[in-house]
Amino acid sequence: MDQQKPGYLRPALIAGAVAGLLSGLPFIGIGNCICCLWIVGGAAMAAKLLAAQTPGLLTTGDGAIVGALTGIVAAVVDTIVKIPMQHFNMDLARGIIDKLPDVSTEMPAGLDEILNSSGMLTPGWMLLGLFVSAAIYAIVGVLGGIIGVSLFGKKAIPPASSPPSPAAPPPAAPGPPDAG
């Protein structure tokens, strides 16, 4: 196995920024409702980029690392993108609610709760959201990275040399272990 550490940061930054941007945008972000599509997809993309820039074979462990980093970057970008979006959405909701008494005498149930939930925009809640997102996206990213290595990683080349002697230690993991 190649004992050199592959460069995880660049693929994680690129794929994480894309995944975070897609997650944070309104409407497009709904994609995350399908099994965290953007995060899993972003981490898989990071694994593909890592495989392209690494001359040696990647292990599933490499996929796990680059996936986790991608998830953390995506969480940060997602939170930053959502800050102006949340204010925009809340202003829109307030505008609609303010106009409701003109067209209806009764306020629909639950609207008060929506207004009260604007407390979620406080820095404390946002920080909590960032930590939770980072933890969850990192775990989901680990999955995406491993899946990415299994799908896009270079396959191991069978050894051309003679078989190891019985006393020799077992061979180190070559590239992505595939179908079992």
Added chain:
Amino acid sequence: MTVARDPRSARRIWLLTLFGTAVWLAAIVLAPWLAGRGASGAARFFYAVFAPVCHQIPDRCFVLNGHPLAVCGRCLGIYVGFAVGLGLYPFVRGFSRISLPPARLFLLLTLPMALDGTAGILGFWRSPIGLRFATGFAWGTILPFYFVTGVADFFRTRRERAAARALESPASKKVE
């Protein structure tokens, strides 16, 4: 390809993942349970924890004590499927080798959920919550076979790289 690995380390990772999954599932149920008992502040915290990963639309969630669970039916299916897959892991894969599921099986189990989800978002149909749960469940069952294997391989790779670095260090060269 199958590679030998440290079974004890893999078992430890499997146990930790099992514990984490149990906590995760408990938190999903805890949110409506707390809301039902009037602890709205604590319930709000648990709902907020799951907000980044699920839309939490109430009519797409299973209900407990008159309150929706913290995640939708599909997400619940994924997590329950993950727990079931994790339970099956020692019997299907064992702890003594690194081996990922075939890519074709992964795509096969992903397809129903991808089709159902995409068609739902595009407005072609509105699937019942049971179907959402089932498609999520199918996908979730295969995930631990990637997760546990990959994380175990990560620790093994790290150990090997540390050992290789130690061998290459000037101190070890001096000994030679």
